[in-house]
Amino acid sequence: MMPAILVFAEAGGQEAIDKFANATSSGIALGAIYALLALGLVLIYKATQVLNFAHGALAALGAFFAAYLATVLNFPGRYATFLPLTMQWLLSALVAVLITALVGLVLERLAIRPMIGEPLFSVVMITIALDIVIRTITDDFIGNNPRPLGDPWGADVFNVGPAIIAKSEVATLIVTLICLIGIALFFRSRYGVAMRATAFDQEAAMAQGISAGRIFALAWAIGAGLAATAGIFSSLFPRSSIGVSNTTAFFAFRALPAIVIGGLDSITGAVVGGFIVGLAESYAGAYLVGDTWSFLGLGFAGVMPYIVMLVVLIVRPYGLFGTEEIRRV
Amino acid sequence: MLEVANLEVVYNDVVLVLRGLSLNVPDGEIVALLGANGAGKTTALRAITGILDIHEGDITKGSVTFDGEQIDGKDPSAIVRMGIAQVLEGRRIFAEMTVDDNLRAGAFTNTNKASITAAHERVMDLFPVLQGRRKDSAGYLSGGEQQMLAIGRALMADPKLLILDEPTLGLAPMLVQQIRDIIVDINRQDVSVLLIEQNANMALSIANYGYIMETGKVVMDGDPQKLLGDEDVKEFYLGLHSEGERKSFRDVKHYKRRKRWLS
Ligand SMILES: Nc1ncnc2c1ncn2[C@@H]1O[C@H](COP(=O)(O)OP(=O)(O)OP(=O)(O)O)[C@@H](O)[C@H]1O
């Protein structure tokens, strides 16, 4: 980063430094959300070999739950008025995440488990069907207008050196780090070890008495919880000024380049890929605009992750951290 | 303790692989199950331990009982919990995980901390080579060490019966001896053993009883002396002809398949 900053400093002085710092900080915050989405996708993929196309729908559902709990029911805040507002809101978000995890568990049991043994392609089709169903229901829940999440940070910002940072971005980053540490600790637990074993060799894991069904359900629950977390934070300022809406579900598809860059089957790759995509998108949004770049058209920042993905795939066909003999989706 | 009676197993609803297999593993004994490639040894193991499902296999006749309780139809984790552990053919260790995590995965059904610690100590006693490698990736172990890890992993479930599927396959003679001795040690610690092997010499040298199977059923059984003395067994499982030389398998009609180690 240092040399880059120097280059910009020479070229445009303070203004250039500010621009770079802002693009970097918002890229990291955006990357955190992509990392959460990618982590959930890879977790389900690793454990069950299925790419979950309903991930975005689960993210939107989670964001809706958070909005409903925080702004309509004031749950569980109304029983904990002694807590600061920030804590009350975080509790609502946590309950929303847990409910979505439960939804993931039920979905696995009802829609995915009966498909075990069928061709993977059919199972992936089921997740596409789930996406449509959950999205339709969530859109109904949300109603005609977007729902704000009632978070305590709103559009508040503060300065760190040259960068202007939104408080919600800091919250996003902290929550993401907590999730990452939580996942790392989980993988050392009894069930975490069992999940890694199942992901590596399902028959051998079953032979040790590990119930593959339970592991699948657990992967779906954790994946859905992570999707909800990402959905919630992608519905806050500055990602969204209106809250959760019928476009929230599509945000998750922007994390697809992240898992391809990281390598479909790598947890570390998902996280690194998420941040790479976030930064790439943010830099493209900051620099590839204006008259010089007008030929790229509007919204080029959204295309940038796919360009990075193509470049990575050319250099490393299995992604940065992926294994070579990766099975097809 | 383990009784397999008249077992019939079909893959994909059409391929009949076990045709009335019956065998017994008495408490505290080592029983050898021998047979050529494709005889159905691994299928018998899958039927006993409940992992036929994922191979599209079904038990269509017969039964498996363990300590008097019928176990066919139970799911694999319930069977492990009842006290049957297995070492799959080809080791199948979790190569991306550390040695210790492999052992922890083996202890999944064992929820008692003290008994996990005791099982871990027993494994380290049996396989001192694993002691120094506990934090290493299992994939970096040598073939022999991987087989030891696979056996150790199975022992973490604290089984009453251990089933091993060709544990000496592809190992050098020295290691074969070592594995053999370890199986004897394990058996002394009150674990009954069902030993599936192609290496009849090794298996019969430690077994109390032996079964020879062919195309899905037992064609001969008896104590090791009897089996070792049989001319046909000598020819096709020990690689010896009565005149001390090898003979083409075409000469003896009732053995249709050639053993791996004869060629
Ligand atoms: N999943 C399966 N689907 C269909 N047929 C199978 C399946 N698994 C095994 N078979 C067939 O069943 C027969 C017995 O196989 P099995 O693996 O039980 O033999 P084995 O005695 O263990 O042989 P080996 O000594 O080579 O390990 C073989 O003819 C094999 O082709």
Ligand SMILES: [Mg+2]
């Ligand atoms: Mg076999």
